[in-house]
Amino acid sequence: MKVTRRDLLAGAAGAVVLGKTTRAQTRTPVDPTKVRGTPTSAMGQRARTATPQRLVRGNISSTPHQDLMGIITPSDLHFxxxxxxxxxxxxxxxxxxxxxxxxxxxxxxxxxxxxxxxxxxxxxxxxxxxxxxxxxxxxxxxxxxxxxxxxxxxxxxxxxxxxxxxxxxxxxxxxxxxxxxxxxxxxxxxxxxxxxxxxxxxxxxxxxxxxxxxxxxxxxxxxxxxxxxxxxxxxxxxxxxxxxxxxxxxxxxxFANGTARMFSFQMDARSLITYPAFPNTLEPGWVEIKGIAWTGAGKIRRVEVSTNGGATWAAAELQEPVLSMAHTRFRHLWNWTGGEAVIMSRAVDGTGYVQPTRAELLKLRGPGTAIYHMNPITGWVVQATGNVIYKQEPWG
Amino acid sequence: MRRTATLWGATISVTVAVTGAALFAQAPARFGFGRPATPQEIAAIDIDVMPDGRGLPPGRGTSAEGAVIYAAKCAQCHGKTGTEGPNDILVGREPRTGFQFAQNPKLPHTIGNYWPYATTVFDYVRRAMPPTAPGSLTDDEVYALTAFLLHANELIAVDAVMDQSTLARVVMPARQYFVPESRPAPPKPRP
The missing domain is CATH 3.90.420.10 (Oxidoreductase, molybdopterin-binding domain)
Known part of the structure; x- marks a missing residue:
């Protein structure tokens, strides 16, 4: 069967649509050890099957954290x-x-x-x-x-x-x-x-x-x-x-007290679980919960992870080096035995500041939905089926 | 061999220490890179306007003059009267009392109920509007549009002339509600 580059690209696109990699894999045409590869080039490219993309919404495009590793954002995926x-x-x-x-x-x-x-x-x-x-x-x-x-x-x-x-x-x-x-x-x-x-x-x-x-x-x-x-x-x-x-x-x-704040420059500590999250599906067994944490106040001191909706928290492992005012990668091993679970993370920065819940933030500010400087703890619901979805607090 | 290596090591350390001091020379007071800016090139792009009126150019405009420009160049995005959108809603004084934007996040932030300084209207319109031809309006046209928007928000009289001396004196209702950064330093909870 003759497979063209167009077929491969179509396969890759199909894989994105289906959220699976199997189709692209089955389309791989040859045993790579039997065909000489492509020559050197002046400008490298991503693997054809690696297709992370920013999410474009009007005059905003977002970094696809679910597709990334480590702490450096590839420049072409910077928001x-x-x-x-x-x-x-x-x-x-x-x-x-x-x-x-x-x-x-x-x-x-x-x-x-x-x-x-x-x-x-x-x-x-x-x-x-x-x-x-x-x-x-x-x-x-x-x-x-x-x-x-x-x-x-x-x-x-x-x-x-x-x-x-x-x-x-x-x-x-x-x-x-x-x-x-x-x-x-x-x-x-x-x-x-x-x-x-x-x-x-x-x-x-x-x-x-x-x-x-x-x-x-x-x-x-x-x-x-x-x-x-x-x-x-x-x-x-x-x-x-x-x-x-x-x-x-x-x-x-x-604010609820009838004022508006100007020049609130510093970004407060925040963390985000990037896996597992929507649209992942889990199988029972060991899962490495991964994410990023960051703070404008300096270094991240600690990230805590809960796998039971906030009832208990455990310290996640931080990937060294932990840099000041940079994304910090955290990981936490979790043995998911099935059944619904809410997984959350919260960051603690070098000053001891603890990432707040949404309720705590809104209590300080007022009941309306704030747009700027929102850094609430966020959680993902692992459903009994293994599907992971987003849910805003309260999670109970 | 070991003795020699140690001696070599010591020699290298001394050399590094001496040349290191020379390499990390004190930075000069000035490097002398770049060139002096001429008054003309500063004036060509120094377009900002401050709340006390610094930076306002000569020129003048009224609400009636502004209404014509608004209909031709602004209404398609901001609506016939500035209240319809689809882009930012510019006109509206509700709520007349208080500053209830946290309680009611659906309230539009208009020039009349939210903008704390009238000079910002001139500054922003001059630099960025209309999006199809930013920077194309004359200073008189910007004064006229500013007058139109301030009058539509019931902030100046229909026949008021906006110029270098009058615009900065317009008092905006929202001014009193704006406060600078007031969050306590972390680790305290920060609203």
């Missing part, structure tokens, strides 16, 4: 959130202007940015609205919390550039502005800018992807993603926040 699409920027024409309350307003080309001392750091980036809002039983980990991803970011410390231009003593805030069609702007406190903010031009060993801000972006470790302005074209140093649309009309949290 996206754009406000006016992905701009196409010629790196030869790119420049970053820094002005305002500085001694020397300056323009830096991409080549200039790369001449400065560089740093590389592995950090998560999470959208502050990272909780699936219409989460029914058929919710995957990527749909539930796919707006967080981890990359190794390379760039120049913003503090280095601010020293170069000479920030004036009265400066307390800066405006970061993108060169997308939204010309998106956010105000950033000077303390963060001088602490660990980066102007990043590298992602996982190569140039930042266009969706992540090519050729250069602001990166604020541990803070809500929207503030890490992509396609950065301008920084204006000032003595007050600018009160842009993205920090007033959006990305603010109303």
């Amino acid at each position: 996206e959130r754009h406000h006016a699409g992905v701009p196409e920027i010629d790196p030869a024409n790119y420049s970053l202007l820094i002005h305002g309350m500085v001694d020397r307003p300056m323009v830096f080309s991409l080549a200039d940015l790369k001449r400065f001392p560089s740093v590389s750091r592995i950090h998560f980036l999470e959208c502050s609205g990272n909780l699936g809002r219409v989460a029914g039983p058929e919710t995957t980990p990527g749909l539930l919390a796919g707006l967080t991803s981890t990359s190794e970011w390379t760039g120049v410390k913003l503090a280095t550039l601010l020293k170069e231009v000479g920030v004036q003593p009265k400066a307390t805030w800066l405006l970061a502005e993108g060169s997308d069609a939204a010309v998106l702007t956010r105000s950033v406190p000077m303390a963060k800018a001088l602490d660990d903010a980066l102007i990043a031009y590298g992602q996982n060993g190569e140039a930042i992807r266009p969706e992540q801000g090519y050729p250069a972006r602001l990166f604020l470790p541990g803070w809500e993603g929207n503030a890490s302005v992509k396609w950065l074209r301008r920084i204006e140093v000032s003595d007050a926040p600018f009160m842009t649309r993205e920090e007033t009309s959006k990305y603010t949290e109303p």
Whole structure:
């Protein structure tokens, strides 16, 4: 039987639709030890049968955590959130202007940015609205919390550039502005800018992807993603926040006491079981529960897993190295003997902060459904059939 | 052999220590990379407007002028009167008392009931609207649209002129309800 590449691709697509791998396997045409393989190539490709995809919903696409391993998100699966699409920027024409309350307003080309001392750091980036809002039983980990991803970011410390231009003593805030069609702007406190903010031009060993801000972006470790302005074209140093649309009309949290909070930057500790989850089906026996945990407060200290709806908790194993403000992989062995079970995880960060339940969060905030900065414990129901579905608390 | 190896080791350590100090030279006060920005190139892209009015350009506009532009360039996404959508609902003052957005998450966040600063309307419309041609509106047109939206939200009189001196003085009802970051530091529970 002659099998073409088209057949193989169709087989792979069929496997995705059916949620099984058997069809692709049966289509594998030859004994690979009897046919010379493909030659070397200038650019590698994924295996034909490995087809992870972002879940695209309008101007958002989510990382498919259910398909991933380890802590680094492949760059082409890093989540996206754009406000006016992905701009196409010629790196030869790119420049970053820094002005305002500085001694020397300056323009830096991409080549200039790369001449400065560089740093590389592995950090998560999470959208502050990272909780699936219409989460029914058929919710995957990527749909539930796919707006967080981890990359190794390379760039120049913003503090280095601010020293170069000479920030004036009265400066307390800066405006970061993108060169997308939204010309998106956010105000950033000077303390963060001088602490660990980066102007990043590298992602996982190569140039930042266009969706992540090519050729250069602001990166604020541990803070809500929207503030890490992509396609950065301008920084204006000032003595007050600018009160842009993205920090007033959006990305603010109303409370039951009749106030709305602005500038809630830091992302709190959270964990997510990525296996087993919808749409997995389990067979009785040993199951390695796997997931990721992260916190904008620093390192994850502990992740606890419950397999009985929260009645008891056990410490999961953390994969070393545990990095600050990066996804941390956890694992927990569980012998599923059949019968319905609710599995959950909760993160504890280096400060001792414990990931809250949804009820605890809403009690603190008010009864309405909050959009931003929601980090509740999430659970999956393993049904007696072995099918795993999502269920929002309460689970009892 | 062992003795030699130890000596080699000691020699290498000393060498590393000496050259190491030289390699990790103190960073200079300035590297001298990049070039000075000219006032013209700053002005060309310095488009932000602050709540106190800093950054507002010359120009002027009224609600009547804005209504014409709104009908032509905005209504298709935001509705005839700014209340219909399908995109963000811009007009509406309900609830008239209090700030009940946590209790009622279905309440639209309009300019009239949620935006804390009038200057943000000008800033955002100028930089990002309309999505089909962002940055295409003249400053007079942006002033006029801002006046139209503020008047539709019952925040300024029908004949009020919005310009460099008047816009920043418009008091938004929601202003009093906005507070900066107030969460206690972890490990305390954080709302």
